[in-house]
Amino acid sequence: MIADIKAAPGGSFILLHGCAHNPTGIDPTPEQWGVIADVIQEKNHIPFFDIAYQGFASGSLDTDAASVRMFVARGMEVIAAQSYSKNLGLYAERIGAINVVCSSPEAAARVKSQLKRIARPMYSNPPVHGARIVANIVGDSALFKEWNAEMEMMAGRIKNVRHKLFDSLSSKDKSGKDWSFVLKQIGMFSFTGLNKAQCDNMTNKWHVYMTKDGRISLAGLSLAKCEYLADAIIDSYHNVS
The missing domain is CATH 3.90.1150.10 (Aspartate Aminotransferase, domain 1)
Structure with missing residues (x-):
């Protein structure tokens, strides 16, 4: 895996499973995540995290988010696709979120404009039912x-x-x-x-x-x-x- 990341052209997007890897079930250790982050930084790659099973690996949302938070703490630009279909049982809603951590407000404005260009012709406005269920649960402490x-x-x-x-x-x-x-x-x-x-x-x-x-x-x-x-x-x- 490290050899492949090193061999990829500089500035590539590297798709990573944040936790509970599918299909192998083999997650990197915290030390291995550090090595992966080192190589991605050296090659100026963009890490794109697929977070489909947060909470299903360890039982803790925080523990399962550790890999993504490590990359963000290093000051790296990170993309994370986050799904609520599995961990909230909302399979029929296919609800999720795209999160982009940018290096500056200017970069964030450019990314947002590109995301809008993708969303508008693809689906314009997504259904809100699933999103409101998620917002209600994560917004209520109980x-x-x-x-x-x-x-x-x-x-x-x-x-x-x-x-x-x-x-x-x-x-x-x-x-x-x-x-x-x-x-x-x-x-x-x-x-x-x-x-x-x-x-x-x-x-x-x-x-x-x-x-x-x-x-x-x-x-x-x-x-x-x-x-x-x-x-x-x-x-x-x-x-x-």
Whole structure:
């Protein structure tokens, strides 16, 4: 990743997932974010953050915003596309926001004029229903606190599922394979490392449905099904090439 960012022409836009990376579930550590920021600054790139799952990784809005805030604290110009579709359950509204941190008021005026030129022919005025729901929740301290607690509960449930799946894989698999990546990954998704043939076995034999690149959504997994999923993964991993 660092090599690719270095190889990109200076002044490129670099798309980054702020947290809960999709599809891998592998987020950079704070130290790694620092290295990424160093290279982007050196190359005069523009970081463009995709923030689709804020609150779903750690359960904390602040923790999940740390990567973006690090770049802003360095004085970098930053673009962040922020979605409320997932963390507020507003899938049908497709509500989000584009945030641009500029280096000066003059730069902000130029960016705003360009955003207006894009928005006007594309949709003119967006629907306001979803935006008003979000504004009502984030603008009310009691509702905001309740929302944060619900996200923490949701993220905690996924963490519990990860631990249960890891325990099941480790206890059932006698090959000595290291399954700790399940715990190291974060957010809704896990990149299992299964190839297409192994994924087909997961579906055709075990009726576990996943994308063919080996990604699986842990948000749809219950604690009661962890052992069954572990059996399916172990069978597919060891018995299908």
